[in-house]
Amino acid sequence: MTKPEPGIACPVPASRYDRIVLGHGGGGQLGGDLLRDVFLPALGNDVLSRLEDQATVRWPGGRLAFTTDAFVVRPIFFPGGDIGKIAVNGTVNDLVVGGATPLYLSAAFILEEGLPVADLKRIVASMREACRAAGVTLVTGDTKVVDKGKGDQIFIATSGVGVVPDGVSLSIAAARPGDAVLVSGSIGDHGMAVLSLREGVEFETVLESDTAPLGDLAQALLRAAPGTRLMRDPTRGGLASTLHELAQASRVGVVLHESRIPVRMEVRAACEMLGFDPLYVANEGKLVAVVPPAEAEDALAALRAHPLGRSAAWIGDVLPESPTPVVLRSRIGGERSVPLLSGSQLPRIC
Amino acid sequence: MTKPEPGIACPVPASRYDRIVLGHGGGGQLGGDLLRDVFLPALGNDVLSRLEDQATVRWPGGRLAFTTDAFVVRPIFFPGGDIGKIAVNGTVNDLVVGGATPLYLSAAFILEEGLPVADLKRIVASMREACRAAGVTLVTGDTKVVDKGKGDQIFIATSGVGVVPDGVSLSIAAARPGDAVLVSGSIGDHGMAVLSLREGVEFETVLESDTAPLGDLAQALLRAAPGTRLMRDPTRGGLASTLHELAQASRVGVVLHESRIPVRMEVRAACEMLGFDPLYVANEGKLVAVVPPAEAEDALAALRAHPLGRSAAWIGDVLPESPTPVVLRSRIGGERSVPLLSGSQLPRIC
Numbered sequence: 001m002t003k004p005e006p007g008i009a010c011p012v013p014a015s016r017y018d019r020i021v022l023g024h025g026g027g028g029q030l031g032g033d034l035l036r037d038v039f040l041p042a043l044g045n046d047v048l049s050r051l052e053d054q055a056t057v058r059w060p061g062g063r064l065a066f067t068t069d070a071f072v073v074r075p076i077f078f079p080g081g082d083i084g085k086i087a088v089n090g091t092v093n094d095l096v097v098g099g100a101t102p103l104y105l106s107a108a109f110i111l112e113e114g115l116p117v118a119d120l121k122r123i124v125a126s127m128r129e130a131c132r133a134a135g136v137t138l139v140t141g142d143t144k145v146v147d148k149g150k151g152d153q154i155f156i157a158t159s160g161v162g163v164v165p166d167g168v169s170l171s172i173a174a175a176r177p178g179d180a181v182l183v184s185g186s187i188g189d190h191g192m193a194v195l196s197l198r199e200g201v202e203f204e205t206v207l208e209s210d211t212a213p214l215g216d217l218a219q220a221l222l223r224a225a226p227g228t229r230l231m232r233d234p235t236r237g238g239l240a241s242t243l244h245e246l247a248q249a250s251r252v253g254v255v256l257h258e259s260r261i262p263v264r265m266e267v268r269a270a271c272e273m274l275g276f277d278p279l280y281v282a283n284e285g286k287l288v289a290v291v292p293p294a295e296a297e298d299a300l301a302a303l304r305a306h307p308l309g310r311s312a313a314w315i316g317d318v319l320p321e322s323p324t325p326v327v328l329r330s331r332i333g334g335e336r337s338v339p340l341l342s343g344s345q346l347p348r349i350c
Numbered sequence: 351m352t353k354p355e356p357g358i359a360c361p362v363p364a365s366r367y368d369r370i371v372l373g374h375g376g377g378g379q380l381g382g383d384l385l386r387d388v389f390l391p392a393l394g395n396d397v398l399s400r401l402e403d404q405a406t407v408r409w410p411g412g413r414l415a416f417t418t419d420a421f422v423v424r425p426i427f428f429p430g431g432d433i434g435k436i437a438v439n440g441t442v443n444d445l446v447v448g449g450a451t452p453l454y455l456s457a458a459f460i461l462e463e464g465l466p467v468a469d470l471k472r473i474v475a476s477m478r479e480a481c482r483a484a485g486v487t488l489v490t491g492d493t494k495v496v497d498k499g500k501g502d503q504i505f506i507a508t509s510g511v512g513v514v515p516d517g518v519s520l521s522i523a524a525a526r527p528g529d530a531v532l533v534s535g536s537i538g539d540h541g542m543a544v545l546s547l548r549e550g551v552e553f554e555t556v557l558e559s560d561t562a563p564l565g566d567l568a569q570a571l572l573r574a575a576p577g578t579r580l581m582r583d584p585t586r587g588g589l590a591s592t593l594h595e596l597a598q599a600s601r602v603g604v605v606l607h608e609s610r611i612p613v614r615m616e617v618r619a620a621c622e623m624l625g626f627d628p629l630y631v632a633n634e635g636k637l638v639a640v641v642p643p644a645e646a647e648d649a650l651a652a653l654r655a656h657p658l659g660r661s662a663a664w665i666g667d668v669l670p671e672s673p674t675p676v677v678l679r680s681r682i683g684g685e686r687s688v689p690l691l692s693g694s695q696l697p698r699i700c
Contacts, residue, residue: 023693025422027587027632030693051599052522053444053582054417056514064414067404068456068509070494072375094403106418108507110460142507144420146698150502157458157492157507159418164406172402232403237377249401282377343373343380348496 020115025145034143038117042124043107043131047139055139057104062166065100067091068159074348076123076153078194080209083156084123086190086284086350088130088138089211090235091158096218097231097287099170100162102134107158108142112151123154134213136160168222174229175250180296181316184217184287184309185210186262187239191281191349192270199274205266212285217308221287224302225295232288236349237341240279240326242288243316244340247325256316256338259331279328279338282349290318370465375495384493388467392474393457393481397489405489407454412516415450417441418509424698426473426503428544430559433506434473436540436634436700438480438488439561440585441508446568447581447637449520450512452484457508458492462501473504484563486510518572524579525600530646531666534567534637534659535560536612537589541631541699542620549624555616562635567658571637574652575645582638586699587691590629590676592638593666594690597675606666606688609681629678629688632699640668 023030040049047055071087081089088105095102107127111120131138189210196207214233222228229250234242239261243254256279263271263278271278285308291299296314303309326338373380390399397405421437431439438455445452457477461470481488539560546557564583572578579600584592589611593604606629613621613628621628635658641649646664653659676688 021693022697025586025697026691026693027585027591027630028691028693031587032690050521050523051595052448054415054448054450054510054512056413056415056448056450063406064454064511065404065406066454066456066509066511067490068458068507069492070458070460070507072460072494072496098402098404098406100404100406104414104416106416106509108418108420108458108509110420110422110505110507140417142419144422144505144698146422146502146505149499151505152496152500155460155494155496155501155505157418157420157460157509159416159456159458159507159509160404161414161416161511162404171400173400235377236375237381241377245401340382341376341378343371343376343378347372347375348494 018117020111020113020117020145022113022145022147025143038121039124039141042128043138045137057139063164065095065098065162065164067094068157069094070155070157071350072155072348073194073350074152075197078197078209079206080193081211082123082126083154084127085130086211087156087158088127088134089213089284090350091160092134092136092213092215093233095160095162096215097233098164099168099222100164102136102160102162102215105131105136105138105158105160106140107138107156110151110155111143111145112153113145113148115153134215170228170230172230172246172249175246175252175290175318177252177318177320178293179229179290179318180293180314181254181318182289182291182299182303183313183315184303185311186264187283187286188263188267188271188278188281190284191346192267194349195274195346196270203266203270207266207270210283210285212308214287217287217306220302220306221289221299225291225299227292227295229290234283234286234288236282238280238282240338243326246290251321253319253322254316254326255319256328258328260313260315262311262313280341282346284350368467370461370463370467370495372463372495372497375493388471389474389491392478393488395487407489413514415445415448415512415514417444418507419444420505420507421700422505422698423544423700424502425547428547428559429556430543431561432473432476433504434477435480436561437506437508438477438484439563439634440700441510442484442486442563442565443583445510445512446565447583448514449518449572450514452486452510452512452565455481455486455488455508455510456490457488457506460501460505461493461495462503463495463498465503484565520578520580522580522596522599525596525602525640525668527602527668527670528643529579529640529668530643530664531604531668532639532641532649532653533663533665534653535661536614537633537636538613538617538621538628538631540634541696542617544699545624545696546620553616553620557616557620560633560635562658564637567637567656570652570656571639571649575641575649577642577645579640584633584636584638586632588630588632590688593676596640601671603669603672604666604676605669606678608678610663610665612661612663630691632696
């Protein structure tokens, strides 16, 4: 047997690289270095560390919930979080709003050549912490690298699986006239935190993203209001877009009571200064729930008893189907339509 | 109740857009148009069409297999396939090589502003066909749009879940000295098809990607050789990188017999012209299997009896662990090390 041929595959210590190069996305040694030096130290667990092409895990029975989201937020670090934290929480919350218990996550990274490895390490450390907080395990992943100028630092696509307990049956199509519309707290925090940073606007108070895992809060709600029709997390497009989605799917209308919608003072100020309507601004740690009227007070009390739901409010009611699906009743009694926006107020907010 | 306010949310027919705009990634009407006009017509099914934030599906019991991959191949269309087809087949095959039956897929799209909608439609149509061919259902998805110059037309991250039958236990760490190394057909087809297109090199024969779902082939192999130690699909990094992975994980060496490795003549010619070694070139429809020697002939016969395995070959043998983990025995009996490349010969090949 001959000796290895030096020069062809001269091993390069990963520490020589403080920026991502295209070779980190190849099937060779640099990719392995990235796995060993960055991903496994932060995210390693019995399943992930097996390095199979797929994770195989025990399954407790019940129905499977499965979701995916791509994250392209800019900037990648912001007060209250970063792209890694919202990539975990966003996918966790998409499972949670279906009534599922989130169990396992996957993460696919698309890195731009030149990304500082220190930034990547910070992001995966943040993902580890977010997984811990949400009680999920990241069990499989993938990394690709694109040429400089063909991406934007880092994109992350996370997927999640969870189990839906028997008897839970929530649906975006289940709202009925008379139901109460609840929100678990102030709206617009995430979007305005990211946007004010992007626009270089400074306020006396730092605006912080509300990104958080909503599993416990949702379970508390379901225990208090077992008749809950549906839950949603109003991310991009904000509360208004979520209400339009449920109005369309359930063939109902929604009236919002402006005075009851919780908006933090500094978020309201930022919205006014930058010309945004908080109804359309993204949230990453809020729950919208539609519950039968008889369970509304119990649901509200359960939300308010949870640290993530202290400012929960009964913000609206479900009406029969209408040509203006979402209307806002103002403090002085007037009504205006809350239209579905054509595009997005805020690109790259998550 | 007031009338809708025209001008704020004037509905815009999706047909007015033949290119992706940032608003297609928002939570508003344009995003809904894209879903209704592009994704649901191609990919719609009972689960996906519910438009919940997560797919909830019946689960047949057994262990869950879960995998994810990001696809950034350039160009996005190539002979034999496109980014959509490899996004489906690649994830299906990552489940298959674990012995799983693939069931459900998710897809997260990151679109660059300006992508022709016609290209997106062609890609999702190709995904639909690939799902049909592989017997899987795409049940959940997400779309984000990034500014022009911050992406590269389209990236797709697919995840997949499948069920692993009781009794199946394959592992990259399970190869043992004496085992046979089989490959299901010619190597390097996908990589050279993409690369020759990218480099503008023309050959008399069109080089075609081998992208294909490997579920049936893998099941045939497992029936014929129930003692199979492991299967892998040698994608980026090619056969050589796959063999290094298994050598490292199983703490073994591998000897390859050069004369038995199937390489199509036109792929060999392209490799020589462009300076590549087919051992490192990506495949998207090939299976590498390590089987106990007593089952090797049966395994080979089963592979050859399948349309995707007609050129299957017994290309190597597992040796005890060695400082040169992978060696190639040439036609004339000499041996040389097949090193692990530091980076990637071929960036953005999948």
